[in-house]
Amino acid sequence: MTKITxxxxxxxxxxxxxxxxxxxxxxxxxxxxxxxxxTTEGEERTRxxxxxxxxxxQTEYNRPDITREKIYPLFWEACRRxxxxxxxxxxxxxxx
Numbered sequence: 440m441t442k443i444t445x446x447x448x449x450x451x452x453x454x455x456x457x458x459x460x461x462x463x464x465x466x467x468x469x470x471x472x473x474x475x476x477x478t479t480e481g482e483e484r485t486r487x488x489x490x491x492x493x494x495x496x497q498t499e500y501n502r503p504d505i506t507r508e509k510i511y512p513l514f515w516e517a518c519r520r521x522x523x524x525x526x527x528x529x530x531x532x533x534x535x
Contacts, residue, residue, distance in 0.1 A: 451504070453509070453512040453515070454516055454519075456513065456516065458520065458522075460496070460500060461516055461517050461520065461522065462517070462522055463500070464492055464496060464510060464513045464514075464517070465513070465514065465517045465522060465523060467492045467495055467496075468488050468489065468492045468510065468514075471488035471492055475487075475488060487507070489507045489508075490507045492507075492510050493505055493506050493507045493509070493510055
């Protein structure tokens with residue numbers, strides 16, 4: 440596990456997180472979104488994907504500092520590291 444260091448401002452920096460944690464957050468987030476999409480009409484949704492992922496990270500990675508709000512900067516970091524990539528569809532009109 441990577442040691443977390445604070446910048447001179449004392450703020451948390453997602454760029455110091457490990458590849459493993461960043462990938463796990465993204466993977467779990469999309470898994471949670473899939474689960475939310477599969478809920479049937481009348482089922483009550485308990486919480487959003489970011490809150491569910493934060494709770495999971497707190498438990499699985501022993502990181503109580505990762506909150507629902509901190510999930511989103513981790514996505515930007517995942518993009519910067521090349522973990523998330525949007526690929527254009529094969530159909531030419533959709534590519535445009």
